[in-house]
Amino acid sequence: MVRARAGGACPVAAFQKLISGKYKLRIVWDLKDGPRRYGEIRTGLLRGLDGGGEIAPRVLSRELKALTECGLIDRKDYGVVPPKVEYRLTRKGKSFVPVIAAIRDWGHRHLVADAETMIAAE
Amino acid sequence: MVRARAGGACPVAAFQKLISGKYKLRIVWDLKDGPRRYGEIRTGLLRGLDGGGEIAPRVLSRELKALTECGLIDRKDYGVVPPKVEYRLTRKGKSFVPVIAAIRDWGHRHLVADAETMIAAE
DNA sequence: CAGCATCCTGCGTGATACTG
DNA sequence: CAGTATCACGCAGGATGCTG
Numbered sequence: 013m014v015r016a017r018a019g020g021a022c023p024v025a026a027f028q029k030l031i032s033g034k035y036k037l038r039i040v041w042d043l044k045d046g047p048r049r050y051g052e053i054r055t056g057l058l059r060g061l062d063g064g065g066e067i068a069p070r071v072l073s074r075e076l077k078a079l080t081e082c083g084l085i086d087r088k089d090y091g092v093v094p095p096k097v098e099y100r101l102t103r104k105g106k107s108f109v110p111v112i113a114a115i116r117d118w119g120h121r122h123l124v125a126d127a128e129t130m131i132a133a134e
Numbered sequence: 135m136v137r138a139r140a141g142g143a144c145p146v147a148a149f150q151k152l153i154s155g156k157y158k159l160r161i162v163w164d165l166k167d168g169p170r171r172y173g174e175i176r177t178g179l180l181r182g183l184d185g186g187g188e189i190a191p192r193v194l195s196r197e198l199k200a201l202t203e204c205g206l207i208d209r210k211d212y213g214v215v216p217p218k219v220e221y222r223l224t225r226k227g228k229s230f231v232p233v234i235a236a237i238r239d240w241g242h243r244h245l246v247a248d249a250e251t252m253i254a255a256e
Numbered sequence: 257c258a259g260c261a262t263c264c265t266g267c268g269t270g271a272t273a274c275t276g
Numbered sequence: 277c278a279g280t281a282t283c284a285c286g287c288a289g290g291a292t293g294c295t296g
Contacts, residue, residue: 023241
């Protein structure tokens with residue numbers, strides 16, 4: 013019984029598949045402090061973006077849906093007008109936060125530091 | 135002075151850029167046990183692949199080059215015929231291993247376990 | 257406000273053939 | 277053995293306009 017290996021056999025490959033997309037990791041990270049609405053996530057993602065670049069709703073929407081389907085986040089629709097939708101981390105999603113923290117930590121030490129030592133003035 | 139933010143401001147984005155590509159993470163992981171040759175990496179990567187799929191040398195080559203250029207791995211060419219080239223982790227690359235370990239660990243618990251509990255027989 | 261529908265484009269990935 | 281060159285393709289990602 014060796015046929016169901018697709019995406020499961022290698023945790024790293026599975027991980028990569030799971031968080032494929034520019035924003036997924038950052039969405040989960042942004043959600044670690046509590047529930048956020050669609051628009052909040054959107055604007056939150058804009059910070060830390062090169063500049064001028066907007067996020068296509070299609071893209072964000074799809075990533076949110078993907079994260080929901082794989083059980084990392086939970087979508088709560090208040091069913092009112094104007095629409096109000098909140099996204100929050102599931103238990104599984106919360107368990108993922110430390111991993112991102114490790115990534116951020118490493119990134120700070122070996123990526124940001126290398127390239128931005130001189131921008132400390134900002 | 136706020137112009138050099140591209141890729142540096144957000145560690146997560148920088149990380150994603152750095153390990154973009156299907157094999158980079160797994161290459162680094164494979165190299166954690168010591169230096170490996172091109173062909174060894176190639177065949178090592180084949181395990182854990184769906185099946186039948188080969189890796190285009192062009193792809194592997196590019197990922198190895200990218201990893202070399204960003205300082206995660208080091209390329210050692212023995213300059214002999216037939217060619218012998220070894221790749222090994224740099225200090226920076228080694229510092230990255232724990233991060234991948236965290237990813238693998240999380241993956242085992244929340245991805246592999248979910249989908250492959252019944253394949254334990256393999 | 258929180259999306260969906262449509263079109264378009266670049267790049268990552270794969271397959272194949274060739275070389276020092 | 278360890279790659280490079282070339283061709284082809286699918287899909288992520290952006291832009292724009294519309295809707296309940």
